[in-house]
Amino acid sequence: MSNPHSHEEIRDAVRALCAQFPDAYFREVDAERAYPEAFVEALTRAGWMAALIPEAYGGSGLSLVEASVIMEEINRAGGNSGACHGQMYNMNTLMRHGSDAQKQRYLPKIASGELRLQSMAVTEPTTGTDTTQLKTRAVLCGDHYVVTGQKVWISRIQHSDLMILLARTTPLGEVRKRSEGLSLFIVDVVDALANGMSIRPIDNMVNHETNEVFFEELKIPAENLIGEEGKGFKYILDGLNAERTLIAAECIGDGYWFIDRASAYAKDRIVFGRPIGQNQGVQFPIADAYMEIRAADLMRFQAAELFDAHQPCGAEANMAKHLAAKASWEAANVCLQTHGGFGFANEYDVERKFRETRLYQVAPISTNLILSYVAEHVLGLPRSF
Numbered sequence: 001m002s003n004p005h006s007h008e009e010i011r012d013a014v015r016a017l018c019a020q021f022p023d024a025y026f027r028e029v030d031a032e033r034a035y036p037e038a039f040v041e042a043l044t045r046a047g048w049m050a051a052l053i054p055e056a057y058g059g060s061g062l063s064l065v066e067a068s069v070i071m072e073e074i075n076r077a078g079g080n081s082g083a084c085h086g087q088m089y090n091m092n093t094l095m096r097h098g099s100d101a102q103k104q105r106y107l108p109k110i111a112s113g114e115l116r117l118q119s120m121a122v123t124e125p126t127t128g129t130d131t132t133q134l135k136t137r138a139v140l141c142g143d144h145y146v147v148t149g150q151k152v153w154i155s156r157i158q159h160s161d162l163m164i165l166l167a168r169t170t171p172l173g174e175v176r177k178r179s180e181g182l183s184l185f186i187v188d189v190v191d192a193l194a195n196g197m198s199i200r201p202i203d204n205m206v207n208h209e210t211n212e213v214f215f216e217e218l219k220i221p222a223e224n225l226i227g228e229e230g231k232g233f234k235y236i237l238d239g240l241n242a243e244r245t246l247i248a249a250e251c252i253g254d255g256y257w258f259i260d261r262a263s264a265y266a267k268d269r270i271v272f273g274r275p276i277g278q279n280q281g282v283q284f285p286i287a288d289a290y291m292e293i294r295a296a297d298l299m300r301f302q303a304a305e306l307f308d309a310h311q312p313c314g315a316e317a318n319m320a321k322h323l324a325a326k327a328s329w330e331a332a333n334v335c336l337q338t339h340g341g342f343g344f345a346n347e348y349d350v351e352r353k354f355r356e357t358r359l360y361q362v363a364p365i366s367t368n369l370i371l372s373y374v375a376e377h378v379l380g381l382p383r384s385f
């Protein structure tokens, strides 16, 4: 198993880049609800956004383990990978299930930064987590599919050239299993916005560019179907395992950030004539939260290594995301509490990171759904829904 402290070269290089974007940068972007364009551009130019693209297509051919270290370091430096993590995990769907022609067409341009593949559209307003019930339909008409329906919470579409879309191609009543009959497509965002796709931004608690998306007879060329028609749900699960593992790494990064800040503040802040960190009531929760992060970190590496080895990793990816999101949220609480009133002041960045890390108990999959996955698929308990 990987040593959590390895990958020092990657860590050092990402830290050096992140150092050019200090707390004040992310604070300002957050206050303005802006997209961290300069930061994402710098990551792209340095090749980090093409980490998972094979060298043959112009990327650096790194593993998911290494990609997860990149994401961890961004969050550990005080940034928010949520602005760009889609580019990492969406790539897997294309690389593992796209045709040679699709890979040739898109991957070199994504690697060079000419195109961004930041967006993935799965969630719908009326069906939520019950993905196989989604209502968006794609009907084959000659050399193109016609898409009608609606998505919600579709992130980074305003800063992406390409989007991966999950839609139903065979009605539920005509499939043997509800997970069949769903298909994946590559959508050219600019083209789609002029041809039946529209978006409405959603104001939200974090600075996360996310949107409602509407499709009114959007035409997608048939050649943009990824893999075989009807197998999209199976394909997307692969991508989702990568997503969960990367998000686990981001939570780990957040967690270490909270622990670092809490420890530093607890050493500095003098109340009753001594550092507050000298009180066990202050230091024990920090030590406890640190151990939870360290433990979750191990599961993150296990999930990433299984994914890289093309082994089943659904359980590990889900558990890593769950444990890491819980641990980072606990660390966030401890950090805020340690800072007392100053934890609420924007200039300490604790409240910003507190909001950012809270998201990961809900997205990309909520806590209860992971618990039910483990209960049913790992422990063999009866399906609860």
Ligand SMILES: Cc1cc2nc3c(=O)[nH]c(=O)nc-3n(C[C@H](O)[C@H](O)[C@H](O)COP(=O)(O)OP(=O)(O)OC[C@H]3O[C@@H](n4cnc5c(N)ncnc54)[C@H](O)[C@@H]3O)c2cc1C
Pocket (backbone or CB within 6 Å): 119, 120, 121, 122, 123, 127, 128, 129, 130, 152, 153, 154, 155, 156, 204, 208, 210, 359, 362, 363, 364, 365, 366, 367, 368, 369, 372, 384, 385
């Ligand atoms: C900021 C943000 C960005 C996002 N980005 C994207 C994106 O880019 N692309 C995309 O496709 N989606 C995206 N999402 C959607 C996200 O994946 C969903 O919000 C998440 O999966 C939960 O789905 P839901 O909101 O529909 O909740 P629901 O499915 O309505 O569930 C609501 C609550 O009920 C619980 N619940 C539901 N059913 C059960 C059950 N059977 N047993 C126990 N508990 C249950 C859930 O755990 C949850 O807590 C994003 C969401 C947010 C908030």
